[in-house]
Amino acid sequence: MAVVEMMGMSLIGPREEIESLASEMLSQGNFEPVPLEYALERRTASLSAPGGSRISTFQKNPYDDLLEKLVRVWKEAGAEFPEERSCSRSTPSLSFDECSRQVLDAAKKLEIWRKRAEVLEEEREKLMAAGAFLDALASADRDVEETLKTRYLSITFGRLSSENFRRLEEMAEVTPLLVFPVVAEKGYVLAIIFCSRDYREEAEKIYRTVYVKEYDLGDIFEGAGENLRNRLRERRFDYERAIRGLQDAPRNYLGRRRKELELLYCAVHSLQRVYALCQKRGEMSGIFVLSGVIPASTLEQVGEAVDRLGPNTLLLTEKGSELQKRGKQLPTLLKNNFFTRTFEEIVALYSLPSYGETDPSPLVALSFCLFFGFMFGDVGHGLLLAAGAWYLARKGILKKAFASVIRIAGISAMVFGFLYGSVFGSEEILPSLWTSPMHGISDLIQTSLFVGVAFLSMGIVVNIVSLKRKGRIGKMLFDGEGAAGLLFYWTAAAAAAIGFTSGSGAPKPLLVLAGILFLVILFSSVLERLIFGPQGEDEGGVVHTFTVFHDLLSFLSNTASFVRLAAFALNHAGLSAAVFMLSDMVHTLPGGTLFRAAVLILGNIVIVGLEGLIVFIQTLRLEYYEFFSKFYHGGGRPFTPVTWNGKNKE
Known part of the structure; x- marks a missing residue:
């Protein structure tokens, strides 16, 4: 139960083998890629090619664009993407050229359908505009050909956005333009604009400023007969049916070739993840280099993968201690049992342990339960706290990790409740197995001081072990x-x-x-x-003297701070007694039984909610400011291995 030992590794070999090994690293989920200079800082000179070429790095992933195009197929079809986990288990073997050919073929079909739909949509709009123009002329009792061939008027029929139409109307108030809206649809307006032919040139400048899309209706109305309106309507319906068919084409295409396209999606996604892992890879004369950090315990597993998939690949390793000596910060991976792992979140709230530092999670698991239970000891209140945490976690209100901490804290409060003989603040239901907060104040104070001395001593012992590990024997x-x-x-x-x-x-x-x-x-x-000789930087006599007095005085202040264990245990009993006293006072009022029950229920809810929060905060304070100050520094960063779905391995 400690910080897992890490080490650096580099794979040097042919492209095909490095890609296969990268795929294996993704499946194992224990590899965090790093820049080449991280692990090869001292070897780059020896890895130069005879001709003088050096290792070059690449940043662009060639599969990003293919995956984006393929994702568009599912988006256009309105379908759900294949599950990425299934891709990681059965990855089809396709080359980049084969993936490119199939993806570009699908993307080309989508592009053709999209452009064809745009053309038809434009024709549909043109027919709709012609129909609207006919309706407008019919309402004015005007003939089509006479209107279009008028000598003095210039008639423009066009489409523009609603916002630009409002701008055009404002311009029409100060210019010789007459603007009439005909159809408003989807944020656009079809409008008829009249002006004199002499003003036509200036009007076109105005049209360009508001982005009017003009429709030349002369060819549509040429040779117009009695059935022109019906013919226009039929043609528009034909276009609309064709547009719907083109809009349904991606969904039908995906439906016919779903299995094939899902395999293609898995292939591209898998290779995209491989190259994401290899993004910081290097290349030297056709030889690829991939560097990363792994847990030392997985080296044998990696070695077996290299033997199996990379017979021509060289595996270079370097111990974590050597990387640290070169100033490299190694990531932190914690390995604890289920109970201790629950309290890793409490440690992370302060700071993750730095690599090589003692993981305080086991000590926090023990001390947190002891401190919280000591201050909040009550069988009934602890049961309510544990049940409430379970309910809030089930509803998704509390994170699972924090809910587990609160449940354990509630159980600890129940254990101390039996020691105190306290049930919902009453000390008359159960006999106390140890002492009563209301009648054993001196026992509580003495015990809290003893607990403080014990845990502060434990913190100093941990610091002593840490100093020995670092070789600072004198310190x-x-x-x-x-x-x-x-x-x-x-x-x-x-x-x-x-x-x-x-x-x-x-x-x-x-x-x-x-x-x-x-x-x-x-x-x-x-x-x-x-x-022992100089073992570190000399902080100076004055600074050292102040540090010594600060450390020795902190023994007194830190120990005295543990008296809060007894103080809050007494406070809990006092609040519970106050709730009982208030319930007895309202019992004599009319309807006193109901009032008494309400006071007891609300009072206990307030105790569990408000005081539970205060005790939780005080427990964290004892952990962070008293206990951690003796040995803990933190400042670590989490180990983030790459996996098929791009998330950390749980």
């Missing part, structure tokens, strides 16, 4: 948050405990030992340099 032995600091803390705590309980003051040997340890901590940097 581990003499620092205020090292072994000397831990001994000083225990000595001071023992002296304070004996002094307050015995009445005779703290034993002098403990005070002398505390003084010696204080001097060791104060001169820790000097001792470290004398015994």
